[in-house]
Amino acid sequence: MSKDNKNINLRNRLIRLMRKEKWQSISIPLVAIIMSFIAAAIVILLIGKNPLQAFCNLFQGAGILPKPSYAGYKSMLTDFMSLLNAMTPLLFASLAVAVAFRAGLFNIGVAGQMLVSGFFATIIVGYSGLDAIIAKPLVLLIGIIAGGLMGGLVGWLKYKFNINEVVSTIMLNYIAQYIISFFIQMYYINPVSRQSQYISEAARLTLVNVEVGDLKMDIPLGFVLAIITAILIKYVMDKTVVGFDIKAVGSNRNAAKYSGINVGRNTVLAMVISGSLAGLAGVTYYLGYYASIQPKVLSDIGFDSIAVALLGNSHPIGVIFSSSLISIIDQGSTYMSSQAGIRQEISSVIVGLILLFSACGVYMKYKISCMSEKVEERKESKS
Structure with missing residues (x-):
């Protein structure tokens, strides 16, 4: 199987998974969170900082990851x-x-x-x-x-x-x-x-x-x-x-x-x-x-x-x-600001992006529905 076919199959599986209504309450917010962190990473890169270090410091400051010293x-x-x-x-x-x-x-x-x-x-x-x-x-x-x-x-x-x-x-x-x-x-x-x-x-x-x-x-x-x-x-x-x-x-x-x-x-x-x-x-x-x-x-x-x-x-x-x-x-956010040299307001940007992508939940459902219909049509045409 070619690489393109593998990618198409993986995409179709994701679409079928996200199409199920019982999973959409989890899958759509999860997609919103991932997209918001990707967007935040781009913002952090644009100001010349390392997004991985920034997110690591964010979790360290919240007690999710250990700090170097206390x-x-x-x-x-x-x-x-x-x-x-x-x-x-x-x-x-x-x-x-x-x-x-x-x-x-x-x-x-x-x-x-x-x-x-x-x-x-x-x-x-x-x-x-x-x-x-x-x-x-x-x-x-x-x-x-x-x-x-x-x-x-x-x-x-x-x-x-x-x-x-x-x-x-x-x-x-x-x-x-x-x-x-x-x-x-x-x-x-x-x-x-x-x-x-x-x-x-x-x-x-x-x-x-x-x-x-x-x-x-x-x-x-x-x-x-x-x-x-x-x-x-x-x-x-x-x-x-x-x-x-x-x-x-x-x-x-x-x-x-x-x-x-x-x-x-x-x-x-x-x-x-x-x-x-x-x-x-x-x-x-x-x-x-x-x-x-x-x-x-x-x-x-x-x-x-x-x-x-x-x-x-x-x-x-x-x-x-x-x-x-x-x-x-x-x-x-405070620890991230002190360790990564990033302004504390970046945390508000991340929250705002999460809200923005979460508000697009209905649109995501619509697009998933449209994409799943196309996948089914292709299946029928092949059969």
Whole structure:
């Protein structure tokens, strides 16, 4: 068999593999990631740097690969735990966006829902002096309730007055940002850091500087909960009536209404679930990854989660892998910059390219379908 024929056969096998719908949730995001890294490598080459070294430094900074040397009390394990600590709120936030996507909604208000949840948990529990065994579960409960109420408000406005959720969430983001900033600066400001007063260690969802052997590491208590939540969301969406109704509403609201599904109730419910997940992202961010709130600032996680949800194809398990990838890029960018001499903003370029190629997922499906049809036609003509 000639080399050209081997290449054609390999291409045809790849097309047949990617044509299968059950694999497209994995294959298309994987292609998007590969294409984005190739594009990023070209950018790095254009600025005169070695892309292989840059990507190696990126993974070293995130704790995926070992560094040549470490500071005292640090190792690859401590870097990896820091990665999980940063990934936890991003995973919750991305699940929030993914659930809304399943219902045909665009929850761009995750950052505001995070801020509201984090603020209420901070002033109610963070400054209360409660014991850890009470404070930590209470922080999670407040995050779920505050985020769920805010998300439910958006769903109710959509159902009752047909107010586009993008408009309402953007407006609520600004409302939350400036009202909470006012209260922090008036009552809870730290005169040194110019952020809110630091919360008690008992209320914090990350155990900081825990000594394990000769290491000191940060242990995110919410990470395991985030993984369990992703699995639970998958089960609800795939195996329950509630999940079927939400997906039906997201696929076609008119058809769902005609079949007897309560569109309004499921719209509100989807946004309550999405808001609750955003609330968990808020408390694991403001009372976990950080221990205070910066006034007038919305977390970038609320917006990065959109890219993560798109990359994960709005699938809970896919979101776990996509959030880990984006976290690796974010956490490793500082070390990459210092070792490879590449500006830290290159990491944002990589994330942007991933988002760009992920947004082309529908086009990729179309092209794969067209190419597979041509392959079948050639088979038939030969036979």
